[in-house]
Amino acid sequence: MARKKSAKSAENKNTKQDNETVQQTETAAVSEETVSKEEYDKLKAEFDAQKDQFLRMAAEYDNFRKRTEKEKLSTFDNALSTTVEAFLPVADNFALALASGVDSGEDFRKGIEMIEKQLESAFEKLNVVKFGERGEDFNPLLHDAISRVDDAELEEDKIVSVYQKGYKIGDKIIRHATVQVAN
Numbered sequence: 001m002a003r004k005k006s007a008k009s010a011e012n013k014n015t016k017q018d019n020e021t022v023q024q025t026e027t028a029a030v031s032e033e034t035v036s037k038e039e040y041d042k043l044k045a046e047f048d049a050q051k052d053q054f055l056r057m058a059a060e061y062d063n064f065r066k067r068t069e070k071e072k073l074s075t076f077d078n079a080l081s082t083t084v085e086a087f088l089p090v091a092d093n094f095a096l097a098l099a100s101g102v103d104s105g106e107d108f109r110k111g112i113e114m115i116e117k118q119l120e121s122a123f124e125k126l127n128v129v130k131f132g133e134r135g136e137d138f139n140p141l142l143h144d145a146i147s148r149v150d151d152a153e154l155e156e157d158k159i160v161s162v163y164q165k166g167y168k169i170g171d172k173i174i175r176h177a178t179v180q181v182a183n
Helices: 002-034 036-098 105-125
Strands: 128-131 144-150 159-164 166-169 172-175 177-182
Touching: 002 159, 105 128, 105 159
Parallel strands: 144 177
Antiparallel strands: 128 166, 159 177, 166 172
C-alpha cells in the first residue's frame, strides 16, 4: 500500500511539472505575440549596440595584445644593444693591443690591465657585480666548489682559490663562481 501511495505522489509531481512547462510555453507564446513593432525595434537596436560594443572591445584587446608583444621585443632589443654598446670599447682595445705588436712585456701588461679596468667599468654601467674572492665564505647558492683542499691560512669553508669569477645583476646570478674550498 505504501508503494501505491509513492507511485501516485510521483505521478502527481510529474503531472504538476508537465502542467507548469505547458503554462510557461503558452506564456512565452503569448508574450511573443504581444511585443509590438516599436518594442521589437527598440530591443533590436539595443542588441545591435551591445554587439557593436563587444566587437569594439574585442578589437581593442587584440590591438593591445599585439602592441604589448611589439613592446616586449623592442625592450629586449634595446637591452641587448645597450649591453653590446658597453662592450664595444673593450673589444676595440683588445684588437688594438693585439695589433700593436709591442715587444715590451711590461707595456703589453699595462695595456691589458687598462682593458680590464675598462671592462670592469662596462660591468659597473650595467650593474653587474663580480664575486668570488679568496678568503670569502663559501656559499653554495653563489659558488660552485670543484674541490676541497687543506689550507693552514684559511678557516674551514673559506674560498682558497678562484678558477672563474661569478657575476650577478641584483639578485639574479649570471654565472656562479667556480672555486676551491678549504677543509
